[in-house]
Amino acid sequence: MHTAILTYFSLLVSGLATLLGERHLFQPIPRDNSTHVDAVNMLTCLSASGFPGNTVIATDDAQSLTLVSNMTEIDTDTLDPVMARCFNSFAYGLSFSHYKYVNFPDDDNLRPVTSLEDALANPDSLPEFLRLKRI
Ligand SMILES: *[C@@H]1O[C@H](CO)[C@@H](O)[C@H](O)[C@H]1NC(C)=O
Numbered sequence: 001m002h003t004a005i006l007t008y009f010s011l012l013v014s015g016l017a018t019l020l021g022e023r024h025l026f027q028p029i030p031r032d033n034s035t036h037v038d039a040v041n042m043l044t045c046l047s048a049s050g051f052p053g054n055t056v057i058a059t060d061d062a063q064s065l066t067l068v069s070n071m072t073e074i075d076t077d078t079l080d081p082v083m084a085r086c087f088n089s090f091a092y093g094l095s096f097s098h099y100k101y102v103n104f105p106d107d108d109n110l111r112p113v114t115s116l117e118d119a120l121a122n123p124d125s126l127p128e129f130l131r132l133k134r135i
């Protein structure tokens with residue numbers, strides 16, 4: 001029941017976005033209630049909107065989808081609005097974080113998985129990510 005309501009709501013939101021002239025640069029995969037499809041759509045959005053292909057995809061003990069951007073290579077401030085837009089359009093409450101680094105985070109809890117480019121070439125290689133429960 002809740003799922004049906006959320007789906008209607010998201011259709012309404014994307015319908016509004018279309019009316020208001022926002023167009024996506026790609027065709028998202030139809031949602032199937034899995035975090036996998038939402039993660040792939042989010043990553044495709046980031047890639048289509050300028051995140052470099054070598055952006056590191058990582059995860060942690062909490063199964064957060066984590067992106068790790070190298071501040072030496074890209075002005076990460078320009079990535080913030082892109083990240084916010086893709087997250088709002090596609091993540092549907094996925095647990096998500098974006099690290100920006102000069103030296104790669106020395107954090108035992110953070111495990112690099114793949115790059116953005118490789119993740120999109122081979123989406124099945126992505127681990128399962130967590131969706132934060134809506135309260
Ligand atoms: C959709 O996902 C939620 C949360 O992961 C789950 O509780 C629910 O059972 C799923 N519904 C269907 C129809 O798969």
Ligand SMILES: *[C@@H]1O[C@H](CO)[C@@H](O)[C@H](O)[C@H]1NC(C)=O
Nearest residue numbers: 070071072073074102103104
């Ligand atoms: C970050 O980018 C710089 C410049 O390209 C590069 O020299 C450095 O190795 C990168 N760091 C990592 C951890 O990839």
